[in-house]
Amino acid sequence: MSRLIDVENLTLQFDTDEGRITAVDDVSFSLEAGEVMGLVGESGSGKSVTAKSLMKLNPRNAVYGPDTKITLHLDDGPVDVMSLQNDTEMKVVRGGAISLIFQEPMASFAPAISIGDQMVEQLLIHTDFSKAQAKELSIEMLDRVGISDPSTRFGQYAFELSGGMRQRAMIAMALSTKPKLLIADEPTTALDVTIQAQVIDLMKDLVSEFGMGIIFITHDLGVIAQTADKVAVMYLGRLVEQGTVRDVIRRPAHPYTRGLLAALPTLDDIDAPLTPIPGDIPSPLERPPGCVYNTRCQEVIGPRCSTEIPKFSQVDSDHAAACHLHDPQGDAP
Amino acid sequence: MSDTPLITAQNLSVHYPLRGNLIGPKPYVGAVENVTIEIAPGSFFGLVGESGSGKTTLGRAMLRAAPITKGDVLFEDGEVSYSLKNLGKQELKDYRKRAQLIFQDPYAALSPRMTVRDIIAEPLEVMGLTKSRVETDERVREIAAKCRLNVEHLRRFPHAFSGGQRQRISIARALVSGPKFIVADDSVAALDVSIQADVLNLLKAIQEDMGLTFLFISHDLSVVAHVCDHVAVMYLGRLVETAPTRTLFSTPRHPYTQALLSAIPSLDPDDRGCAQKLEGEIPSPTNPPPGCKFQTRCPHAIDRCRVEEPALESAGTEHNVACHRWQELAS
Ligand SMILES: Nc1ncnc2c1ncn2[C@@H]1O[C@H](COP(=O)(O)OP(=O)(O)OP(=O)(O)O)[C@@H](O)[C@H]1O
Ligand SMILES: Nc1ncnc2c1ncn2[C@@H]1O[C@H](COP(=O)(O)OP(=O)(O)O)[C@@H](O)[C@H]1O
Ligand code: SF4
Ligand code: SF4
Ligand SMILES: [Mg+2]
Ligand SMILES: [Mg+2]
Numbered sequence: 001m002s003r004l005i006d007v008e009n010l011t012l013q014f015d016t017d018e019g020r021i022t023a024v025d026d027v028s029f030s031l032e033a034g035e036v037m038g039l040v041g042e043s044g045s046g047k048s049v050t051a052k053s054l055m056k057l058n059p060r061n062a063v064y065g066p067d068t069k070i071t072l073h074l075d076d077g078p079v080d081v082m083s084l085q086n087d088t089e090m091k092v093v094r095g096g097a098i099s100l101i102f103q104e105p106m107a108s109f110a111p112a113i114s115i116g117d118q119m120v121e122q123l124l125i126h127t128d129f130s131k132a133q134a135k136e137l138s139i140e141m142l143d144r145v146g147i148s149d150p151s152t153r154f155g156q157y158a159f160e161l162s163g164g165m166r167q168r169a170m171i172a173m174a175l176s177t178k179p180k181l182l183i184a185d186e187p188t189t190a191l192d193v194t195i196q197a198q199v200i201d202l203m204k205d206l207v208s209e210f211g212m213g214i215i216f217i218t219h220d221l222g223v224i225a226q227t228a229d230k231v232a233v234m235y236l237g238r239l240v241e242q243g244t245v246r247d248v249i250r251r252p253a254h255p256y257t258r259g260l261l262a263a264l265p266t267l268d269d270i271d272a273p274l275t276p277i278p279g280d281i282p283s284p285l286e287r288p289p290g291c292v293y294n295t296r297c298q299e300v301i302g303p304r305c306s307t308e309i310p311k312f313s314q315v316d317s318d319h320a321a322a323c324h325l326h327d328p329q330g331d332a333p
Numbered sequence: 334m335s336d337t338p339l340i341t342a343q344n345l346s347v348h349y350p351l352r353g354n355l356i357g358p359k360p361y362v363g364a365v366e367n368v369t370i371e372i373a374p375g376s377f378f379g380l381v382g383e384s385g386s387g388k389t390t391l392g393r394a395m396l397r398a399a400p401i402t403k404g405d406v407l408f409e410d411g412e413v414s415y416s417l418k419n420l421g422k423q424e425l426k427d428y429r430k431r432a433q434l435i436f437q438d439p440y441a442a443l444s445p446r447m448t449v450r451d452i453i454a455e456p457l458e459v460m461g462l463t464k465s466r467v468e469t470d471e472r473v474r475e476i477a478a479k480c481r482l483n484v485e486h487l488r489r490f491p492h493a494f495s496g497g498q499r500q501r502i503s504i505a506r507a508l509v510s511g512p513k514f515i516v517a518d519d520s521v522a523a524l525d526v527s528i529q530a531d532v533l534n535l536l537k538a539i540q541e542d543m544g545l546t547f548l549f550i551s552h553d554l555s556v557v558a559h560v561c562d563h564v565a566v567m568y569l570g571r572l573v574e575t576a577p578t579r580t581l582f583s584t585p586r587h588p589y590t591q592a593l594l595s596a597i598p599s600l601d602p603d604d605r606g607c608a609q610k611l612e613g614e615i616p617s618p619t620n621p622p623p624g625c626k627f628q629t630r631c632p633h634a635i636d637r638c639r640v641e642e643p644a645l646e647s648a649g650t651e652h653n654v655a656c657h658r659w660q661e662l663a664s
Binding site: 042043044162163164165192193194195196197198200201219220221222223225226245246249259260263264265266267270272273274275276277280281 | 383384385495496497498525526527528529530531533534552553554555556558559578579582592593594596597598599600601602603605610611612614
């Protein structure tokens with residue numbers, strides 16, 4: 001496998017009326033071609049903002065930290081995403097090398113333009129295809145994602161499709177530019193389980209067919225278990241655990257990951273009580289000092305938890321957690 | 334069920350008219366077709382099925398908030414006994430305090446310009462249930478406390494609250510009139526697991542504390558398995574299976590129920606792709622297939638399924654299933 005993207009020290013703040021808030025705090029990870037990474041965490045933990053950063057898609061009030069470095073490894077050599085300034089320079093990542101599937105498929109299609117016209121328009125911007133070629137490819141992609149009668153669907157509008165079909169059409173559009181990296185932000189959250197299972201299958205097929213890397217954002221650990229090779233867990237803007245999907249789900253090393261798993265209703269034991277993580281996620285305006293999870297953690301080991309930011313410690317060869325439990329000495333004397 | 338049911342849907346159909354031709358029969362959407370269910374007092378009754386299967390419509394009909402086209406809904410709480418189809422104006426007003434809806438959508442319309450206190454108090458004021466502001470405040474504080482909202486919260490506006498807290502506000506608003514029957518509709522919003530666990534625990538605690546009966550509408554079968562005592566499964570407006578929770582999850586008899594269960598993603602990364610996958614999507618209720626409504630997707634469909642609609646029949650204690658082949662498939 002070859003390296004697809006390196007994210008180093010991604011920090012992102014927003015200027016708001018209430019002050020400057022930190023949405024992403026010193027996040028680093030990397031992804032190989034053909035690899036699926038699941039990004040999990042409660043809503044507000046910074047998953048979507050992280051994903052958009054990879055394409056520098058955040059709004060104007062976003063301020064990237066000075067140490068942020070995002071490197072996309074393309075066939076023609078590495079691209080330093082943070083250094084891309086204007087729309088022309090951004091073309092290489094937006095809709096070209098990287099495609100994004102949004103949480104809400106309705107929001108990603110303009111209501112008054114047919115599905116097909118939007119697909120064609122996108123292809124004309126990002127490829128050298130003629131209009132006829134773009135149409136042909138769009139219909140082919142609709143067919144590939146399992147939409148029956150694709151030439152009719154091509155002329156329809158988003159509101160005329162069911163939720164599942166809309167999601168498939170989104171995927172078809174995102175894949176038509178043959179991206180190297182597909183970012184899927186909660187692509188199945190609003191779907192029925194039966195349709196979700198179909199979409200998951202489809203995405204798996206597409207990885208093996210196109211060999212692209214996928215960042216799969218979801219708060220559903222079951223979906224992660226079924227799709228991802230590795231997992232990154234986020235809480236209040238920080239990564240708290242990273243590892244292979246088996247390690248993270250079977251031997252969660254961070255108290256937050258353990259909390260998420262305990263809160264999950266499973267069919268294995270329907271009499272088991274559901275155990276919520278105590279308390280609410282703090283507002284990003286009031287990020288706790290030290291470990292960001294210390295206000296809710298059930299395993300606090302001492303004052304260090306509220307003074308010292310835990311660093312990632314290796315708990316296994318491909319498994320690391322940022323928690324003082326795994327770093328007994330730390331920086332303290 | 335030995336108890337008199339608190340609420341019963343009896344051969345209930347809800348049709349919505351569609352714009353159509355001037356000649357020929359008037360077209361309609363059969364959102365709910367000939368559904369019979371009984372909900373015992375104190376039950377936490379789950380209702381599941383894909384989007385568009387008619388869950389919300391059934392729930393709304395039981396609240397007299399959707400038209401009852403055929404059949405009836407009977408409500409019997411020991412104090413009053415109503416046929417919802419034939420409610421007078423005064424009775425309907427009274428029924429509104431006895432039966433309430435909770436939208437389980439944290440982003441649902443909690444008016445941004447009202448304080449939490451006013452949001453919770455509104456039903457009391459609209460229904461004229463309290464006589465003075467002091468009484469209203471007292472009632473609001475009492476119900477807010479049950480939903481783990483404090484006096485400080487009551488002064489604030491809803492935008493300042495997290496998803497979990499907003500849920501607790503909607504719950505308090507639904508409970509303030511002292512209802513007996515609650516329809517909790519999770520619409521589509523998928524909550525964070527931790528908030529979800531917290532809200533479910535709260536609902537269960539309130540149910541026990543206040544002796545409530547719930548119709549719990551959900552997309553998530555794992556959640557239903559954990560909180561409900563009975564479950565009904567709907568498909569294209571029809572009830573296809575109903576059973577006590579344990580029975581439904583251990584011995585599902587309807588091929589649709591089996592497919593739903595099998596589509597739940599397993600938490601075991603080594604257990605990938607062995608699910609029995611359902612092809613296609615739920616057909617449009619404006620143009621349902623003949624015979625069994627599930628025949629277009631059912632892996633077990635035979636010729637008979639394409640012409641004859643199966644009726645609900647007993648498959649065990651309190652267990653009913655509507656499938657021509659359930660017995661054959663069970664053996
Ligand atoms: N007011 C209405 N007018 C016309 N059709 C309606 C109306 N309300 C619902 N329907 C239709 O009735 C059917 C059942 O809808 P309903 O909202 O009850 O489904 P549901 O099971 O609650 O779905 P979801 O899981 O998406 O909430 C759908 O086909 C819907 O389009
Ligand atoms: N444009 C913005 N302006 C200000 N704050 C924002 C903006 N976008 C996101 N945020 C904040 O950043 C944090 C992370 O948000 P997000 O990435 O959407 O979370 P997730 O996708 O994990 O649910 C949240 O606190 C959110 O309110
Ligand atoms: S560092 Fe301390 S507070 Fe943070 S997760 Fe570990 S034990 Fe809990
Ligand atoms: S009646 Fe026939 S089509 Fe319907 S669920 Fe049973 S086997 Fe399948
Ligand atoms: Mg998001
Ligand atoms: Mg609904």
